[in-house]
Amino acid sequence: MSGTDYSYDEQGQFFPFFVLTVVGIVTIPLTYSVLKPSSDPGVTAPRIKTDFQPEHADLIDAQRKAQKRRERKLKRGVAVVAGWAIMALMAYLIIVTARTVPKIWNPYDILGLSDSATEKEIKSHYKRLSLKFHPDKIRPDPAKNQTLESLNDYFVELTKAYKALTDEEIRNNYQQYGHPDGKQSFSIGIALPKFIVTDGNGKYVILVYAALLGVLLPYLVGSWWYGTQRMSKEKVLIESANNLFREYSEDITEGGIISALSTGVEFQQTLKGDKAESGLERVESRVLAEGEPFTYVGGLTAKDRTKLEDLEGGVRRKALGLLWGYLGRVELDDTALNQAKIEVAPIARALNASFNAIALAFGSTGPILASFLTAQNLIQAIPPGASPLLQLPYITPAIARAIEGDAKTHLTLQQYMQLPEAYRRKLSVGKGLLTESQYKTAIDLAKQLPRLQVEKAFFKVIGEKYITPGSLVSFVVKGRFVPPGSQNVPEVNELDLEDVDPEEDDLDAILGRQKKTSKGEKLKEDKPVQPPLAYAPYYARNYSPRWNVFLTDSKQGKMAVPPFTFIAFDKPIFDESGKPTFNMQTLKAQFQAPPQAGHYTFVMHLICDSYVGFDTKMEVTLVVDEAAKAAEIEAEDDISEPDEGRSKPTHFTRSNANSTTDSLAGQMNALKTGGLTGPPPKKKKRPVTEESSDEESGTEGEEAEDTSETDTDTDEE
């Protein structure tokens, strides 16, 4: 090992370091990804409790479990364990082989001195040692395996060490090169075992190298690239997305979307081989059996039926049949078919998300709404246009029909739960209807469903009083979770309806990271609260409900502000015992104001994608003032009442037609007082708003009630 040659790692001293590093680079990030808390809300979100078991609960549960197993990252876990095992082995090897590494030459150790010894001590100590160990003075002791030579060497060592500590030149050598004799030969080691370069092995090494670089690397890059090419942004196969785009039309209905979803290529994977055709006739005969209250048991319309029957046989037709079977909760009397029926729903929901993205890109209100409603239908296993009561356990289409009577429109859950208790019971319990215990389960469940009731919706610009053209407007929706049939819902706290701007220097709050009460006190910062998982007994996945807020222009039938999606809220929805807290939740969406001043009337849609009939639809008006006018009024304000700090900009409350006079008076008052003080009529008006409490759902237009009044007044702080 002399000279400046490269030396290979013959004793395997350094190879472990090399392996340890390489394995560590892979294993440590992998470990993080395995141990990282799952982002899946199904793990942490609370569940809605009920003891209802749907038909084929075993099949549904089995699929839920299978999905969980798929998500468990088993392969990654094994890789991590193997990685750590290799790392441990390498660490062991390092420790074991470290002993063979020669010790660094240390004159103090040789002389038996401590590092802090002074020169005087060194000298005297050396003298004593030289007296003792001088080869002339000492006889070799055969018992100690000593020879003359070894004694001689030992003495030379001692002298060297002494010189290193006392002689100027030798000490320099020691300090610079670590050895009294000056520069030693050094070697550059390569942490590769020698067998790699020995003759005869070269070709294998080249083979491995070629395989790594020429085969494995292109394969990995290629599979990654084509993998990303194959999937769309919404995590469906790109081919399915293309098909969905082709199926899109401006007047598509929910039934049309269901038909469109069956073009998904994903179904070909679940319905492989003979599954594509087997049982197709049975599925169709069951789904298309004439029944009440829909024309067909599957909940199809005549149009949907012709669409289904126009399809050629094969995967698409069967997938569509199964989808209708799922939506209509049709019993197919065959385990494989029932299983397939449950299996198609999650696929269809993923495809529907893709369709939703396509509809959003087109921007027409009709298809967008239809795709949101389809998501609800798929999760709750309810055919389009069927009764929302089917979401409750034990309620079958026939029972829902009996409860609703012969009405053309459906009762929503909240309307049903608002019926007087006795009357509701009379409608629901009886022969051919629910039993007492079933009724109780259903009602208990209904009281747990999170329904977001909008209390107020308005526009504002943070830190400004007026909305000027082109400014960044926040659309603020204040709402409470009021489960259907909740009693003793507290009055709305006026202060909760305010949206106080954060302090100007409070960057965190401006960026929406902190919440404050209206009094300006800081709440303790807690993490966002997840709503309970969607109650969807027929849907074979855990699904966390999402709320979407978007604005549409009703005159053009176009979307004005794309949806903002909310999956978590800032305040608890239910307390520990499962009682609703009726906390005021704030949803905010930001967008750019139109470039021209004027009044813009939008229709706000608040849609939960997991429950049918919980949608809110109301009109809101955005008043955009001329920039000059806003500046003028602000200047006036400054003169008249400089203390008036941040007060709320123009806001819009929803009010009934009969409160028009109130708000007119309010406006007059506001004009008189220069728009500085909150007009008293407002106080009177609010309870009215609450009474009417947004009971409408998105599917029902209540135009008469939806007239919103514009208040250009401001509230006192």
Added chain:
Amino acid sequence: MFDIDWVGLSVPFAYIAVLVGSLITFSSVYRKRKAAQSATLAPWFPPHMQRNVYLSLLHEEPAEGQEKAPKVPESLLRAALLRRAVEDIHRIIQIRSAKQACSTLLQRGSVGDDLWQRFQRAEKEMEEELRDVVMEANALSNNWGQTIFQSANEIAANTVFRKRLDEIQAQTESEKEWWEKRRDSIKNEFLKEIESEALSTPAKTQASKFSSDDDAILVDSPVANEKGSIRKKKGKK
């Protein structure tokens, strides 16, 4: 002379040859595949039936045993061309409305590249088709090419509108039936109420039943209202 180690020298050349060769094969295979793929892309629109009808009328073949092809009256040709233009209008509208959406979706990665290719091909095809129709129209009568698409557009809009109306009209039967049934059931209920009122002399005992009936009416009335509003909406559309 130098003693050249030919074997040793061949190794780097072989290396370069293999490298370049594999790159060339890859590129040619890749391109061929791409070309084959884009050649087999499904067309955006189904076969253009109206155009086929027009063209077959225009190039009428003489029937067997006859020397001359039967003369197609010009009015028939014009009608066929107008039909063709109407279908073109439908397709243009589809393409115009889809263009923006398709390009944004492509940018976002929500749809694939081949969809965009198909779309662009369809767009080009439509341009050619329009030009062809204008030329044919001019050939049939002077300067018709300038106005044919205007009339086609009006025809197309009218058809769409009429179709909508028909759909709404088609519902009348079932609606009528339902309202008849509803009226009967309400009538029966009232009759029953009156009967029960007449039968029971102490009216007070019936109070409880009354209240429930009131509820029933209360429940029904908003339903009827909502219906009205839905009707209104449909009318608006």
